[in-house]
Each structure stands twice: as C-alpha cells, then as structure tokens.
Amino acid sequence: MPKVTFKGNPVTLVGPELKVGDAAPDFSVVDNALAPVTLATYAGKVKIISAVPSLDTPVCDTETRRFNQEAASLPGEVVVLTVSLDLPFAQKRWCGAAGIDKVVTLSDYRDRSFGTKYGVLIDELKLLSRSIFVLDRNNSIRYIQHVPEVTQEPDYAAVIAEAKKLL
Template sequence: MSQERSVSFKGNPITLVGPELKPGDSAPAFSLNKNLLESSSLQDFSGKVKLISVVPSIDTGVCDAQTRRFNEEASKLGDNVVILTVSADLPFAQARWCAAAGVDRVFLLSDYKDNSFGKAYGVFIKEFHLDMRAIFVIDGNDKIAYVEVLNEMTEHPNYEAAIAAVKSLL
C-alpha cells in the first residue's frame, strides 16, 4: 500500500505518493538515467555528500533558477560534494537545457522511465507523473541529513538552509 499526502500546485491540491522521508533515515537506492542508455545510482556517489535538488521540469522558471543557483554553489563546496538535479524530463531535454544554460557542475538525472526515484523519495506527483520540488541532503554514509519537500510546487526551496546542511557535513 503506497502512502499519499496532499500538497498544492497554484493553490490546487495534488497528491504525493511514497514515504515521507526524514533526517536520520537511510537514503533509498535509486537508478536514474544520465541518457537513454546509461544510468546512475546512489552508489555512484558513495562517500560523498549529496545534495539532491528535485524539480518538476527543468523548462520552468523556478526549476531553471533552482538548478542555476545550485550550479553556482557547487564550485564553493569542494570535491567531496556532488549536486544532483532530478526531474522527469527526458535526458535529451536535460542535456539541451544544460548546454543552453551553461550548467556544468550539477549532474542532471532523469526519472522519466518509471518515476522510481519520485516514488522511493515520496515526491512522485500522482496527477502529473512528475516529481515535486524538494531538496535532500545525504551524508557520505547515505543517511539523510536534511529534507525539504515544498508544500506549493511553484515556490523556491530554502537555498540557504540546504547549503548550510551540506556544509555541516564537511
């Protein structure tokens, strides 16, 4: 039985499916597409602090701004930190967006095939088959240190709190 909870999109209720993860929980394993043929998993970033920035679609204003902001922050955080942006966009769209935006420090990974990341991390939007805007900070031992799942899809996350959570693990 899947867990569900309500959040909103422009004030209208939408349904998130999956567990409500909390700091101290083990990060669920995932496999996301780098492109159509290659995938990336949680184990690929073993030992590193991971900031996972989840966006509904890279081609929207807030998602664009969120990804650009974390790309800027990436250079200040050192080699022991990896920033992943996860969306249900096709890998082609992610690659096109990165090239156009000059984003080169953040790994964009796609949850388009079966939304398994969204369902495992409790951010799958039932009505849209997209992932809800969220931030997860995961330590080098794959324990969740920080979680922010937004209640309103169109709002920005708390960038400062997410970066502070990463810095606290260094």
C-alpha cells in the same frame, strides 16, 4: 505526508514519507548519456539531491542555475544532483544552453524509481514535487525540504548550510 500544492491546489505525493535519519533509498535513474546512475555512483560523497518538475519551467530553471552557482563554491566531496522526469536529451540540451557545469542532471523517466522511493511523485501531474534531500557520505538522510508550493523556490541557504555541516 507533507502538504504540497501546485498553483494553490493540493496534490497527492506517491511513496513513503522519508524522515531525517532514515537510510536513503537506492534508486535507478539515467544521466544525459542514458547511463544508469544509483546512489553507489556517488559513494563516499555528500549528496544534495534536488527534485524538480521540469527544467524547462521558470522556477526549475532558476533553482538549477542557483544550485550550479552554489556548487562552484563547494568542495569536491559534495555533489549536487538535480532529478526530474525530463528526458535525458532535453536535460542535456537545457544544461548546454544554460551553461550548467557543476550540477548533474538525472532523469527518472524510465520507472520513476526516485520519485516513488522518495515520496515526491505528484500523482495528479506525474511530475516530481520540488524537494531537496541532503545525504551524508553513508547515505543517511540528514536534511529534507519539501517546498510547500511547487511553483516557489527552495531555501537555498538552508540546504547549503546543512551540506557544509557534513564536511
């Protein structure tokens, strides 16, 4: 499993350790209107999936705003999804206040299906670890970035470069 810390303290990630080349596990989350969302919702698209602990924290706020800016320059066949355990109502409120219009926020609050199937649920905190998965149009995992310290930002350039390779 990836070594991940939160404020310097090691944490335990629940679920499998996925590898590049693996088929992306399907999951069931909900959008801001409580509608179910699975991988099939974005069939045929390149997917950047950003898992974050909570949109209401400074680093997650910064990360999601940055991906929103990056998404504006990506073609329509790329979708940027941000998954957290925040309630859909909180995600919708946050997106409205932050002017997020390119990133799709999704909530894993119901059964933590994304967190446990992607191996990013932090056992001690019951939050998602800061991780990014880039999936090709066939839902094969082509890139994974587990940010070693949850309170730090990811390498945005690497993520965008990997997604662009799939176009």
